[in-house]
Amino acid sequence: MIGLVYLPLVLPLLLVPAARRATAARRPEAAARALTAAALLAAACSSACLGMLAATLLDDLPALERHEDRAAVLGRVLPEPVPGWLALAAVLLLAWFAVRLAREAWxxxxxxxxxxxAGRPRAGLLVAAWAQARAVAVPPHRGRDGHILVTTGLLELLDAQEQAVVYAHEQAHLRRGHHRVAALAAAAAAINPLLRPVPAAVDVLIERSADEDAARDVGDRILVAHTIGKVALGDETAARDDGGLGxxxxxxxxxxxxxxRPPSGRVLxxxxxxxxxxxxxxxxxxLVEFVELARAWMPPH
Incomplete structure (x- = not known):
């Protein structure tokens, strides 16, 4: 098979520097979705190419071996697929990626x-008696609507205005369906480990997007920045944990x-x-070449 089948396996490496630059995008919501879409396309293409490589193992089927022998008697040489060890490696990689994807989904x-x-929310809000300062946009799950979960530790740390920032931030996550964007980015990285930096970049972008929505809702960017810093400084575990507000x-x-200092460039x-x-x-x-290869190996009826 031509070398183009191998290209999509390594092209995801180009998304690594792109993901790092994207975190400085002026429009974080658009950047998060564009980066996630690119990662999904790259992961799907790499999986499709691995599938084509794995499918060449079928030339060892008895019917195809007999067809090759008959072609050799007639003086025809069938196009040679990839080496068997490479096709087997593709099968093993696809199996590994499937396990990674299932584990991520679980x-x-x-x-x-x-x-x-943790409890049943009232009017879309649940207050949990936890000492850690946390706020989470809990996504919909198995027929249950999404809601906001905040801890008593957070409420004790913040005043009323700062609490309003947190509510606006988490409501933005729910409204924009950021749990789906983050899950799709993580799925792409599970399918192709070369995309591992992408979910972290997408997480930063969706947090920034929710920050922008909160700033518009409360009308004070400085207040939002102050609240973010206050929660980060007020919780010693925040520097080691990716949960909650990130x-x-x-x-x-x-x-x-x-x-x-809002970014001025249109970094996408x-x-x-x-x-x-x-x-x-x-x-x-x-795929075009693979179809031609498959036709050449197809036994006559």
Whole structure:
């Protein structure tokens, strides 16, 4: 098979620098969705190419071996598919990626179940008696609507205005369906481990998007930045935990900086979209050749 079938397997590497640049996008919501779409396309193309490589193992079927022998008697040489060890490696990789995807889906389903098990919300809000300062947009799960979960530790830390910022931020996550965007980005990385940096970048972008919505709702960007910093400083575990409002050290700095000095450039993951487009084109050409190869190996009726 032509070398184009291998290209989509490594093109996701181009999304790594693109993901890092995308976190500084002026429009974080659009950047998050574009980066996620590019990652999904790249992951789908790499899986499709692995599938084509794996399918060449079928030439060892008895019917196809007899067809090859008859062709050799007639002086015809069938086009040679990829080496058997390479096809077997593709099968093993596809199986591994399937396990990774199932594990990621189970992890997210389990996390949502645990959060919903914390209690029944009232008017879309649940206050949990936890000492940690946390606020979470709990996504819909198995027929139950999404809601906001805040801890007593957070309420004791913040005043009324700052609490309003938190509610606006988490409501933005629910309204925009950020749990789906994050889940799709994580799924792409599960299918192709080269995309591992993408979910972290998408997480930063959706947090920034919710910050922007909160700033519009409360009408005070400085208040939102102050609230983010206050929660990060008020919870010692925030620097080590990706949960809740996403108050990791680097994420907090990026979010506060973006609120106080909004990015002026139109930074979108164009490199990621270009890489995904190239992966689609290469996969399409590889598929055309694979179909021609399959026809040549198809035994006559």
């Amino acid at each position: 992890r997210r389903d389990r996390a949502a179940a645990v959060l919903h098990g 108050f990791t050290g680097s994420a907090t700095i990026r979010r506060v900086t973006a609120l106080l 993951p164009l490199l990621a979209l270009a890489a995904a487009g190239l992966a689609v084109a290469a996969t399409g050409l590889a």
